[in-house]
Amino acid sequence: MRLRDKVAVITGAASGFGEGMARRFAEEGAKVVVADINVKGAERVAQAIGDAAVPVQTDVGLAVEFDEMVDVSMRAFGRIDIMVNNAGFTHRKGSLLEVDEETFDLITAVNMKAIYHAVRRVVPIMEKQGGGVILTTASTAGTRPRPGLTWFNASKGWAISATRSMATELAPKNIRVNCICPFAGDTAMLSKFLGNGGDTAREALLEQIPLRRFATPLDVAHAALYLASDEAALVTGVALEVDGGGSI
Numbered sequence: 001m002r003l004r005d006k007v008a009v010i011t012g013a014a015s016g017f018g019e020g021m022a023r024r025f026a027e028e029g030a031k032v033v034v035a036d037i038n039v040k041g042a043e044r045v046a047q048a049i050g051d052a053a054v055p056v057q058t059d060v061g062l063a064v065e066f067d068e069m070v071d072v073s074m075r076a077f078g079r080i081d082i083m084v085n086n087a088g089f090t091h092r093k094g095s096l097l098e099v100d101e102e103t104f105d106l107i108t109a110v111n112m113k114a115i116y117h118a119v120r121r122v123v124p125i126m127e128k129q130g131g132g133v134i135l136t137t138a139s140t141a142g143t144r145p146r147p148g149l150t151w152f153n154a155s156k157g158w159a160i161s162a163t164r165s166m167a168t169e170l171a172p173k174n175i176r177v178n179c180i181c182p183f184a185g186d187t188a189m190l191s192k193f194l195g196n197g198g199d200t201a202r203e204a205l206l207e208q209i210p211l212r213r214f215a216t217p218l219d220v221a222h223a224a225l226y227l228a229s230d231e232a233a234l235v236t237g238v239a240l241e242v243d244g245g246g247s248i
Contacts, residue, residue: 001029012087014041020217061109066117096150111155131174138179167237176236182215183243210245
């Protein structure tokens, strides 16, 4: 098993990419902390996994709740080897002028500030353990931004830049930092990316992907599994595109 005896904390793990990672990591021997603001969803995923998982309700934008999540993790499993910043938020596709301040603040809190909270709390733990892995679910929106999602694009560009900078600074502590960049995922968030276009917008988006399909939770989970495992021991600072060729 590729993650035997490892402990992974995964935010946004009640559905979508996060759920896929939680399930796949557990299959490979990891203990998993299923963190999500949707506690019922987190409990559902943890129950499906079994004794190797614990659920915790967490608003990752709030330091006090992030601290509680880490405390739950340490009480349950005694260590944290892998921190996955997967929770994400976006605005509906449309004019950058139409995004209200409350939505903008949520985007920055979940997509950006949560990474700050994660690093401040988890890095000292990993350093004492002799190393660890930090993963972030970013997006090709951060490397190839498109109109209509400006503030989301900007937050993912920030996440990619932060990943690369953290990778250089944390390398001496044996902490690897990487991110995964899907183009578009077949998840609940897809409707916001599509805006009001419905099936027409969906087909237009698919036409931009050479492999002609959206990323599934399992696609992203496989990529995350590789980056979290010892097979990627020399891989740090990368923004791995899992996009069906959508960035070409």
